[in-house]
Amino acid sequence: MTTMLIPRAVRAQAPALSKELAPNYGSTVCRRWKSGPYGYTQAKALVYSKYGDPSNVLSLHTHSISPSLPSNQLLLRTLATPINPADINQIQGVYPSRPPFTTLLGTPEPSAVGGNEGCFQVQSVGSAIKSVQKGDWVIMKNTGFGTWRTHALAKENNVLKIEDKEGLSPLQVGTVSVNPCTAYRMLKDFTTLEPSQDWFIQNGANSGVGRAAIQLGREWGYSSINIIRDRKTAEDTEAMKKELLDLGATKVLTESELQSREGAAHIIDWTGGKNLKLGLNCVGGPQTQALTKTLSQGAHLVTYGAMSKQPLSVPTGLLIFKDIKFSGYWVSRWSDAHPEEKKKTVEEILTLTREGKFKDVPFQEMRWDWGTEESVLKGGIAGTLEGFRSGKGVLVYGDT
Ligand SMILES: NC(=O)c1ccc[n+]([C@@H]2O[C@H](COP(=O)([O-])OP(=O)(O)OC[C@H]3O[C@@H](n4cnc5c(N)ncnc54)[C@H](OP(=O)(O)O)[C@@H]3O)[C@@H](O)[C@H]2O)c1
Known part of the structure; x- marks a missing residue:
């Protein structure tokens, strides 16, 4: 020395x-x-x-x-x-x-x-x-x-x-520590999804968090409905859909498809109307209403982002009659309170990465x-x- x-x-x-x-x-x-x-x-x-x-x-x-x-x-x-x-x-x-x-x-x-x-x-x-x-x-x-x-x-x-x-x-x-951990905890900590049975729906599906949720959901046997914004051309929209399907998305819809009568009917068809237990909200704003309405009785909507910079507005009936639970998630609050859990979550995701089961954004x-x-x-x-x-x-x- x-x-x-x-x-x-x-x-x-x-x-x-x-x-x-x-x-x-x-x-x-x-x-x-x-x-x-x-x-x-x-x-x-x-x-x-x-x-x-x-x-x-x-x-x-x-x-x-x-x-x-x-x-x-x-x-x-x-x-x-x-x-x-x-x-x-x-x-x-x-x-x-x-x-x-x-x-x-x-x-x-x-x-x-x-x-x-x-x-x-x-x-x-x-x-x-x-x-x-x-x-x-x-x-x-x-x-x-x-x-x-x-x-x-x-x-x-x-x-x-x-x-x-x-x-x-x-x-x-x-x-690894922000987006993948956020997706991981939101899929695990708010409701119990049954593999091969339950679904989740998310907007901002092509975001870092969204892509992580798609892949973790696929790994754990949860089906996903993924909402993206319409791209400038139909070809670009199809290319984005394909990218997410290749990552493991079960279904991908654009915001406009979600808002259409057919879109809502498809979702009931796919999920049996009762197995859509979790929504992940990256966007907020009026467009999130359509997503929330698709949720099954007693499901949970977890808001983690506000990319639209618009307030979330929710029809009262979803609270009273459908008993939808609304929560927010903040990964900083979780990681500051649970450093050991953070380490375990990070290591688990990195193991999936090493095994080729979790792809980079x-x-x-x-x-x-x-x-x-x-x-x-x-x-x-x-x-x-x-x-x-x-x-x-x-x-x-x-x-x-
Ligand atoms: N609460 C938490 O703990 C937590 C943790 C991580 C991230 N976040 C938040 O999650 C959000 C996404 O973060 P990220 O790092 O995953 O983002 P990212 O990879 O940079 O992706 C941004 C996403 O936002 C969408 N977007 C951008 N402007 C939009 C608009 N005006 N309206 C609707 N969608 C819009 C983009 O869609 P296009 O491709 O269509 O533009 C894309 O899907 C951010 O708000 C971030 O702060 C929160």
Whole structure:
């Protein structure tokens, strides 16, 4: 173990770190990555110091991380981080969880790092760390850590180790904890679906969550009715239907088909009118009424997204006469309250991935290299707000 003496002038170049994350100049020496003078790791992060449109408020901040780690800290190198709708809402200031603004990274204004999910490789560990070692892959235990950054200092209890990374890609690991876990828990935690008998229906079926629900449903023997928005052309709509059927969807309808008399009749025919026990609502708005009306007596509608940005309106009779139960689901609440369950759910989904039973959502990879300019990163992130996208935006870290 080498002890480095850091001259006062060089120490002054490092950003002001809090006491908690302040370097311990006399303990472990970490491996250099993009190294600066005296072995400092050069790092970048997409930060914001006020809420607003990501293309206005995000900025790329460069800072240094000391080669000496406090005994209870890990240095992580980021491999892949998705851009989820919630990340954008968080930066806009319209999401319920808001990471605190701090000066930990030495930003001129107190700020937070964007992003909530990702796959990281352990670069070096402090002397007291036992549960992970250099080279391991980890994900964040809780949301709100701030993942759009090339490197991070974390504590042992901030991370969940991926027990077996063999056969997995950073993209698969970096996108497992939000969408697939949400689909998994919504299918399991609200009502009991009988395999080979019961059905669920969902809108936003081509979303990350929707695709995960289709595949888990297929794996567990639940039939699914999947609602998508009509595409610009009939060919595009058919192509999207085929994509979801190939993933394991039992039926796929467009919003307009669902609203037609024939659509409703088909659903009664397929489900026997009594086995459609669960609805998953990604969209909200008036269009969700048609979906809710198809549910069987006593079924459950679980709302997890509001992509239409419209309130959900429900005919009173569905509550009184059909006894439909309405709930909301928020994966952050679940994962913060049940970290062990999160680990088990993540490992189960990754096992299915490794076995080829759980396919990736289509990705639009955005490479983040050391020289990638702020405007490129911000442009890519802002673009993820658009509908009818061909894939989920994921930042993939290159020579950072
Ligand atoms: N509550 C939770 O714990 C939780 C967890 C994960 C995700 N979510 C939420 O779930 C939603 C989907 O997230 P994701 O990451 O799966 O999304 P995603 O993969 O980016 O897909 C977005 C989905 O929303 C649809 N969409 C976009 N704009 C729409 C509009 N104006 N009206 C109707 N549908 C629209 C898209 O359909 P097109 O292809 O037709 O545009 C697509 O199906 C988001 O609201 C997200 O915040 C919630």
